[in-house]
Amino acid sequence: MTARISDKRPWTFYALATLFGAFLLFLYGPMFVIYLLSFQGPNGGVTFPMVGTSFEWFREVFQKGQMANLPVAFERSMSLAIVVSFLTVVFSVAAGLGFRRRFPGSGALFYLAVASLVMPSLLVGFGIGLGFQFLGWQPSLFTSALGAQLTWTLPFGLFAMFAVVNRFNRSWEEAARDLGANAWQRLRHVTIPILLPGIIGVAMGAFTLSYDEYARTTLTIGPKNTLPLEIYALISSATSPTLFAIGTLTTGVSFLAIVVSLLVVLRLQRRRGRALVKVG
Amino acid sequence: MSTSTLPVSLRSGTVAASGRRRSTRLPLWLVSWLQVGPLALILIVLFALPTILFLVVSFYDYDRVGIYPAFLLDNYRELLTTPATWRVYVSSLRFAFIVWAITLFLGFNIAYFLIFHIRSGITRTVLFLLCAIPFWTSGIIRTIAWIPFLGRNGAFNQILMGLGLTSHPLTFLLFSDFAVIVTYVHLFTLLMVGPIANSLSKIDPALLEAAVDAGASRWRTMVDVVIPLSKTGIVLGSILVFTQVMGDYFVVRQMSGGQSASIVSMLSTQIQAMEYPPAAANAVVLVIFVAILVAGMMRIVDVRKELVK
Numbered sequence: 127m128t129a130r131i132s133d134k135r136p137w138t139f140y141a142l143a144t145l146f147g148a149f150l151l152f153l154y155g156p157m158f159v160i161y162l163l164s165f166q167g168p169n170g171g172v173t174f175p176m177v178g179t180s181f182e183w184f185r186e187v188f189q190k191g192q193m194a195n196l197p198v199a200f201e202r203s204m205s206l207a208i209v210v211s212f213l214t215v216v217f218s219v220a221a222g223l224g225f226r227r228r229f230p231g232s233g234a235l236f237y238l239a240v241a242s243l244v245m246p247s248l249l250v251g252f253g254i255g256l257g258f259q260f261l262g263w264q265p266s267l268f269t270s271a272l273g274a275q276l277t278w279t280l281p282f283g284l285f286a287m288f289a290v291v292n293r294f295n296r297s298w299e300e301a302a303r304d305l306g307a308n309a310w311q312r313l314r315h316v317t318i319p320i321l322l323p324g325i326i327g328v329a330m331g332a333f334t335l336s337y338d339e340y341a342r343t344t345l346t347i348g349p350k351n352t353l354p355l356e357i358y359a360l361i362s363s364a365t366s367p368t369l370f371a372i373g374t375l376t377t378g379v380s381f382l383a384i385v386v387s388l389l390v391v392l393r394l395q396r397r398r399g400r401a402l403v404k405v406g
Numbered sequence: 407m408s409t410s411t412l413p414v415s416l417r418s419g420t421v422a423a424s425g426r427r428r429s430t431r432l433p434l435w436l437v438s439w440l441q442v443g444p445l446a447l448i449l450i451v452l453f454a455l456p457t458i459l460f461l462v463v464s465f466y467d468y469d470r471v472g473i474y475p476a477f478l479l480d481n482y483r484e485l486l487t488t489p490a491t492w493r494v495y496v497s498s499l500r501f502a503f504i505v506w507a508i509t510l511f512l513g514f515n516i517a518y519f520l521i522f523h524i525r526s527g528i529t530r531t532v533l534f535l536l537c538a539i540p541f542w543t544s545g546i547i548r549t550i551a552w553i554p555f556l557g558r559n560g561a562f563n564q565i566l567m568g569l570g571l572t573s574h575p576l577t578f579l580l581f582s583d584f585a586v587i588v589t590y591v592h593l594f595t596l597l598m599v600g601p602i603a604n605s606l607s608k609i610d611p612a613l614l615e616a617a618v619d620a621g622a623s624r625w626r627t628m629v630d631v632v633i634p635l636s637k638t639g640i641v642l643g644s645i646l647v648f649t650q651v652m653g654d655y656f657v658v659r660q661m662s663g664g665q666s667a668s669i670v671s672m673l674s675t676q677i678q679a680m681e682y683p684p685a686a687a688n689a690v691v692l693v694i695f696v697a698i699l700v701a702g703m704m705r706i707v708d709v710r711k712e713l714v715k
Binding site for chain 2: 150153160216220225230233237247256260289358376
């Protein structure tokens with residue numbers, strides 16, 4: 127972005143910068159409180175004051191408790207999120223490419239995706255749960271729960287792909303075809319590399335949506351809970367700073383994930399920059 | 407994208423030429439169908455069919471033991487004649503409106519700041535990520551994070567008393583409508599920032615300069631140029647925030663201290679009691695309600711035309 131109008135900042139800049147700062151405070155204020163309280167001493171509770179400091183509650187997270195078995199639930203959530211994110215990338219990238227031209231039924235499918243996105247989440251789970259009951263099937267992690275989450279991540283992935291594909295110039299593919307590339311070569315060497323940053327975005331988004339999903343999963347999971355369901359069970363049974371320790375850990379992990387993917391994207395950009403220089 | 411008009415004419419030419427070269431190629435609509443097929447199949451089997459299923463079940467009869475095929479309107483009659491239903495809908499709508507107004511104001515200004523005032527791409531990405539990081543933490547944990555913050559002995563009251571603004575802790579902060587709204591805004595503002603920022607980033611900055619050159623004030627530029635061009639983002643963000651609040655499951659339950667209920671938590675109580683037909687009737691009414699809201703908002707802009715170019 128080039129400098130606009132003049133280089134002197136207008137007053138609106140300072141007003142909006144203040145608003146933005148206040149918003150960040152609002153966003154992080156309660157988060158910092160739980161980060162702090164997660165180091166609560168062994169005798170402390172879920173509110174201030176702090177009664178000493180300890181790693182007691184982090185230890186609790188990694189232990190098989192009476193109320194909940196967090197490590198196993200975490201593993202389940204992770205494996206489900208990985209599968210959901212993989213399927214979402216493959217199906218929504220393909221569909222995003224398919225939507226570049228109008229085809230019979232494209233309008234209906236578009237509104238089906240909108241409907242699936244705005245449908246109150248619990249109702250999707252309710253419908254699938256009823257369906258399984260009618261068929262006499264047992265709901266489980268990789269059947270009903272996976273399906274329920276896909277009805278949420280696929281429309282999300284599709285809409286994200288619209289934004290990505292809009293910026294994609296069809297003539298690049300056509301140039302490749304004119305140079306004799308077959309369909310697979312075009313996809314592998316032209317389309318996918320250009321769309322890659324967007325695809326990484328879809329993968330990360332789908333992973334997060336799945337990892338954190340509660341309302342769609344609760345009625346479709348069967349007897350073995352995912353992490354958000356375990357957390358919810360913990361809230362309603364007993365409140366301890368363990369919940370806050372989970373929050374601190376999640377933030378730490380997501381912070382790491384963001385830094386790593388940022389580095390990957392920067393590397394891709396640099397490589398592409400070099401490639402452009404070479405071509406030029 | 408300065409060459410965007412030129413390739414259109416070239417494109418049709420190329421397609422025709424290559425079509426002649428390779429006569430065995432699949433028809434284009436079939437290629438599209440193969441590409442969207444898996445997504446379409448999943449949405450039909452796991453979204454459309456279950457929705458039809460609870461529509462059917464909403465007319466069923468039930469007792470303590472099971473549910474029985476029938477065509478009864480009793481479930482709907484009971485639902486719509488209960489004053490509690492109307493109370494919950496009114497209270498949910500009120501929350502949705504207040505939260506929508508706040509998130510729209512915040513979301514638009516933040517997006518505008520990030521797109522038009524931040525000049526370096528790296529700074530913009532970092533600031534975006536700063537907004538997004540809390541989003542990565544479980545919504546349930548972000549909800550209860552407000553409890554030690556807003557509570558009687560909470561951080562906020564401590565700060566207020568430390569500053570001498572109040573002598574005794576404020577109690578309306580937690581387990582109240584106020585707490586519910588604060589939590590919603592905390593959870594959903596990003597849903598507004600994302601689509602609006604996407605729309606704003608497509609606006610050519612030259613347009614703003616042209617408006618200023620033509621003598622438009624900052625306010626007129628905003629009202630006549632920026633807001634109309636970001637309509638798509640505003641509508642998409644509004645749809646997301648509205649439907650999230652209407653479909654909320656645990657924020658009201660957790661933060662209102664039992665003073666209000668949400669439509670979905672009312673529904674889940676029925677599901678837990680295995681009263682499937684009334685729950686299904688409740689679900690159908692909610693779906694129709696949300697569908698009308700969303701359809702109304704989508705009339706403002708042709709979202710499809712804007713998204714699928």
